[in-house]
Amino acid sequence: MSEPLTNTRALQIAKRPPRTRLDVWPRRTPRRWMMRGIFALPYVIFALVVSALGATESPNATLVARATRIDWDRADAQWLGDIFPPISTLLAGFVPGGALSLSIIGALSAGVFLQKLIEIMVQRRFARSTIVILMMALALNPLFFYNATQNYSAFLGLLLFGLGLSHIVRFVTWGNTESGFRVGLYFMVAVLTDVTALVYVTAAALSAPFLRHRREGAKGARRANALVILYPAASALVSLAVLNSLFLGRPFAGATQSAFTGFGDRLVIVGEFFSTVEGVIVIAPLISAWLIALIVRRPGAIIISTLVFGAFIVGFALGLLPSGSTGNIFMSLTLLAIALIPTARTRNGTVMISSVGVFQLLIGWATALTSTAFALWASQMFVG
Known part of the structure; x- marks a missing residue:
C-alpha cells in the first residue's frame, strides 16, 4: 500500500519573467485597452462640450x-x-458626423497614443515620477486638448511622428531591424495624413546619422539607415509629384500647391513673430530639448532638435505650415526629448530630467496662454 503524497516543500510560485525593453505595457491586452479608454475619456468629454x-x-x-x-x-x-493629403481627406469625406466625428476620433487616438507613450517610457525604465511629470507636461496642456479634438490631421501626423521617433532610436541605436521598417511606415502615413509632416519627418530622417549607432564604424551604415527611414515617405511623395508633373504640368497640387509661393514675405513674418512674446516662448521647448541632450550626454540630440525646430520655420516659409502652429512645435519637441532619453541613467540624471519636465510643463501652459490662434478659437465659446 503506497503512502499518501505528503510533500511538505513550500509551493514555488512562478516569478514573472523580467521585463525587456520591447515588452508591451500593460502586459495583458484588456488592461491596455482599458487604460487607453481612461486616457481618451477627458478628450471625448472636451470634444462634446466644445x-x-x-x-x-x-x-x-x-x-x-x-x-x-x-x-x-x-x-x-x-x-x-x-x-492630398489623402488619409485625412478621405476620413473627412466619408466618416459621418462631420467635424464632431473627427473630434471624437482624435480623442480616441489620443488615448491610444498616451498609453503607447507610457509604454515607451516603461520599456526604458523611466522613474515613475519622471513618467508622471512628462505625461502631465504633454497631456494636461490646453494645446494637446485643442489639437487632439480640433485639428485631427495635424494631431495624427504628430502622433505618428512621435511613435516613429521612438522606433528611430530602436533601429539606429539598438540595431532593431523591425523598428527600421516601422519608422519608415509611420513617417509615410504621417506625410499622407498632414502636409505639415513633410517638414519634420524630413528633418528627423536627415538627423538619424547624428544618433549613436550600434554599427559604429560600419561603412555606409549611417546613409543606409537614413534611406530606410525616409524611403517609404519619399517614394510616395515623388510618385505623386511625377504624376502631377506629367498630367498637370506642375509637381505640386492641392494642399502643397502654395509651396514656394511668397517665400520671402513669409520669412519677414517669421522675423516679426520672434520679436513677440509668443515667438520667444516658442523657442523655450527647443532649449528644454537641448538641456535633456546635455543631461543624458547625447550631443547629437542638440543637432536633431535644432533641425526639427528649423524644419518648422522652413515649413512656414514654404507655405506648408499654417499660422498658429506653435502647439505643434511644442508637442513635437516634447516628443523628441522623450524619445531621445536613454535607458541607462544615473540618479542625478533622473532628478535633472524631472526638473526639465516641470519646466516643460510651465512652457506648455505659457505657449497656450500666449497663442493667438488658440485665443481666437477659444473666443468662439466664451465671447458673445
Whole structure:
C-alpha cells in the first residue's frame, strides 16, 4: 500500500519573467485597452462640450468643408492633387458626423497614443515620477486638448511622428531591424495624413546619422539607415509629384500647391513673430530639448532638435505650415526629448530630467496662454 503524497516543500510560485525593453505595457491586452479608454475619456468629454458650446470654426471644420467640395466620382490626376493629403481627406469625406466625428476620433487616438507613450517610457525604465511629470507636461496642456479634438490631421501626423521617433532610436541605436521598417511606415502615413509632416519627418530622417549607432564604424551604415527611414515617405511623395508633373504640368497640387509661393514675405513674418512674446516662448521647448541632450550626454540630440525646430520655420516659409502652429512645435519637441532619453541613467540624471519636465510643463501652459490662434478659437465659446 503506497503512502499518501505528503510533500511538505513550500509551493514555488512562478516569478514573472523580467521585463525587456520591447515588452508591451500593460502586459495583458484588456488592461491596455482599458487604460487607453481612461486616457481618451477627458478628450471625448472636451470634444462634446466644445461642440455643445457652439464652436464651429476649427481646422476640423475646414477639413470637412474642403472634403465636401471634392468630386468623389472622379479619379484623374487633378483629383489626386485635390485630395492630398489623402488619409485625412478621405476620413473627412466619408466618416459621418462631420467635424464632431473627427473630434471624437482624435480623442480616441489620443488615448491610444498616451498609453503607447507610457509604454515607451516603461520599456526604458523611466522613474515613475519622471513618467508622471512628462505625461502631465504633454497631456494636461490646453494645446494637446485643442489639437487632439480640433485639428485631427495635424494631431495624427504628430502622433505618428512621435511613435516613429521612438522606433528611430530602436533601429539606429539598438540595431532593431523591425523598428527600421516601422519608422519608415509611420513617417509615410504621417506625410499622407498632414502636409505639415513633410517638414519634420524630413528633418528627423536627415538627423538619424547624428544618433549613436550600434554599427559604429560600419561603412555606409549611417546613409543606409537614413534611406530606410525616409524611403517609404519619399517614394510616395515623388510618385505623386511625377504624376502631377506629367498630367498637370506642375509637381505640386492641392494642399502643397502654395509651396514656394511668397517665400520671402513669409520669412519677414517669421522675423516679426520672434520679436513677440509668443515667438520667444516658442523657442523655450527647443532649449528644454537641448538641456535633456546635455543631461543624458547625447550631443547629437542638440543637432536633431535644432533641425526639427528649423524644419518648422522652413515649413512656414514654404507655405506648408499654417499660422498658429506653435502647439505643434511644442508637442513635437516634447516628443523628441522623450524619445531621445536613454535607458541607462544615473540618479542625478533622473532628478535633472524631472526638473526639465516641470519646466516643460510651465512652457506648455505659457505657449497656450500666449497663442493667438488658440485665443481666437477659444473666443468662439466664451465671447458673445
